Amino acid sequence: MNSADILTKRALLTPNREALIELASGVHYTYAELNQRANRAANFLREACGVEKGDRVSILAHNSVAYVDLLFGVAKIGAILAPLNWRLTSRELTYIVNDCLPKVLIVGPEFVSVYNAMKDSIKVEHLISIEGAEVSGEAYEHLLEQASAQEPKRPEISGDDPVCILYTSGTTGRPKGAVLPHRQLIWNSINTVVSWGLNEKDISPILTPMFHSGGLFVFLVPLFHVGGKLLLGRTFDPDTSLKLIVDEKCTVILGVPTLYQVWMNSPQFENADFSHVRFFISGGAPCPPSLIQSWSEKKGVVMRQGYGLTEVGVNCFSMTDEDALRKVGSVGKPIFHSEMRLVDEDCKDVPVGSTGELIIKGDHVCVGYWNNEEATKQSLKDGWFHTGDMARMDEEGYFYIAGRFKDMIISGGENVYAAEVEAIFREHAAVADAALIGQPDDKWGEVGLMIVACKPGQTATADELIQFCAGRLAKYKIPKRVEFVESLPYSPYGKVIKAELKAKFAG
Numbered sequence: 001m002n003s004a005d006i007l008t009k010r011a012l013l014t015p016n017r018e019a020l021i022e023l024a025s026g027v028h029y030t031y032a033e034l035n036q037r038a039n040r041a042a043n044f045l046r047e048a049c050g051v052e053k054g055d056r057v058s059i060l061a062h063n064s065v066a067y068v069d070l071l072f073g074v075a076k077i078g079a080i081l082a083p084l085n086w087r088l089t090s091r092e093l094t095y096i097v098n099d100c101l102p103k104v105l106i107v108g109p110e111f112v113s114v115y116n117a118m119k120d121s122i123k124v125e126h127l128i129s130i131e132g133a134e135v136s137g138e139a140y141e142h143l144l145e146q147a148s149a150q151e152p153k154r155p156e157i158s159g160d161d162p163v164c165i166l167y168t169s170g171t172t173g174r175p176k177g178a179v180l181p182h183r184q185l186i187w188n189s190i191n192t193v194v195s196w197g198l199n200e201k202d203i204s205p206i207l208t209p210m211f212h213s214g215g216l217f218v219f220l221v222p223l224f225h226v227g228g229k230l231l232l233g234r235t236f237d238p239d240t241s242l243k244l245i246v247d248e249k250c251t252v253i254l255g256v257p258t259l260y261q262v263w264m265n266s267p268q269f270e271n272a273d274f275s276h277v278r279f280f281i282s283g284g285a286p287c288p289p290s291l292i293q294s295w296s297e298k299k300g301v302v303m304r305q306g307y308g309l310t311e312v313g314v315n316c317f318s319m320t321d322e323d324a325l326r327k328v329g330s331v332g333k334p335i336f337h338s339e340m341r342l343v344d345e346d347c348k349d350v351p352v353g354s355t356g357e358l359i360i361k362g363d364h365v366c367v368g369y370w371n372n373e374e375a376t377k378q379s380l381k382d383g384w385f386h387t388g389d390m391a392r393m394d395e396e397g398y399f400y401i402a403g404r405f406k407d408m409i410i411s412g413g414e415n416v417y418a419a420e421v422e423a424i425f426r427e428h429a430a431v432a433d434a435a436l437i438g439q440p441d442d443k444w445g446e447v448g449l450m451i452v453a454c455k456p457g458q459t460a461t462a463d464e465l466i467q468f469c470a471g472r473l474a475k476y477k478i479p480k481r482v483e484f485v486e487s488l489p490y491s492p493y494g495k496v497i498k499a500e501l502k503a504k505f506a507g
Helices: 005-013 031-047 065-076 090-100 109-121 140-146 182-196 213-217 220-226 238-247 257-265 289-299 321-326 373-379 418-426 462-469 498-505
Strands: 018-022 027-030 056-060 104-107 126-129 162-167 177-181 203-206 229-232 252-255 279-282 303-305 339-343 356-361 384-393 399-404 408-411 414-417 431-441 445-454 481-485
Touching: 005 031, 005 065, 005 182, 005 220, 018 031, 018 065, 027 031, 031 065, 031 140, 056 065, 056 090, 056 109, 065 162, 065 213, 090 109, 090 177, 104 109, 126 140, 162 182, 162 213, 177 182, 182 213, 182 220, 203 238, 203 252, 213 220, 220 229, 238 257, 252 257, 257 279, 257 289, 279 289, 289 303, 289 321, 289 418, 303 321, 339 384, 373 384, 399 418, 408 431, 408 445, 414 418, 418 431, 418 445, 418 462, 431 498, 445 498, 462 481
Parallel strands: 018 229, 056 104, 104 126, 203 229, 252 279, 279 303, 445 481
Antiparallel strands: 018 027, 162 177, 339 356, 356 384, 384 399, 408 414, 431 445
């Protein structure tokens, strides 16, 4: 079982079909051309760099077709792609490089200074420059051009053999490298195609960074599976990306909540024609129901709330178009080939309507964490991956994410899940976003402190917002204090960086 077959066999079936447009260069690629590039990448990595089965290959660069070359190229020869998050500091990247020890490091022009800051603290056998990066290594484009376009001889590869290592954000300590096997990529793709109804006519833009599972796996691999088309953006710009979606008649679009808000604020939004879009999907963080409703009312589009983890496949739930609005706030029902449970601290199933930890089982689950046996044991138990996310299921089988287990406040012995309380605050007309953190309290042990950012031109008082919660939340869940900020700190994927808020307000 080799995930590279998704491209190899697609190139055999529809070699001349357009597969990808790289927007920065304006180059259009057919499936045959992409497969040849992946073959060339595989051959030069093996022959010029000595990359063998199990060796790691890293890239530190903005989005480009090279990510596609490498994802499928390393898969063909049994190597492992370990892309680097270019938003991290050189110190953070040094830790990751020294953890996964790539044999090859590819550096783009925007990140030469980052590489120079870390080069004395890391050791890689082969340094390769891409797009004219001024580092003392061979040029990626030259190596690709000189290599054979023939299919490389493949080693024996099982479904459990790793093909990719993606590092978590490290919000709870050192980053952990999730090890994704070939079977995970294949079954995540099958689940997405079957559960979301993707087909060869679908067109999707990649607007998120490809060092992340969202950019690499949400639509890239599934659309290649069915023979669809991708538009590959280098970086994100709200106006140009909206124009792209309209002009290229994109049909399925992934974004994070902050991106959807930015799009709504764009001058391009009012006249944007989305009649060709089958659905938008929001991932990375909970999407405020008011934002989903605004898009539906203003544009008549379907927007689904997505949920996924790098470790278990990025597409874990699905719902019909009709229920996207009827069940606003829900992530839908479990994907086709997957088992899911909600359990208590003793791993016993909780009743319908009760909150429990979401655990997931299936071939779309990772094999653990790189060089971290303890973290692997904590997360993978009897074949079940413990997500650390709390959720509930209603009587119709729809799931609702309550928040991270660790993003929970225990007030007077009662569990208060941040995501549930934040969702209520976002329903207030003046609130753009809200983030709940805990604050020590002599009486209750811990109480809620809500940090609120209001919409432009809107205001609210703390008392007003606390009163708004009455009747919507149990009394023990209502925050005792509200602080206002101009804007909340966000990660690249729309998640609020609560560590910054805790340091400022609850330290």
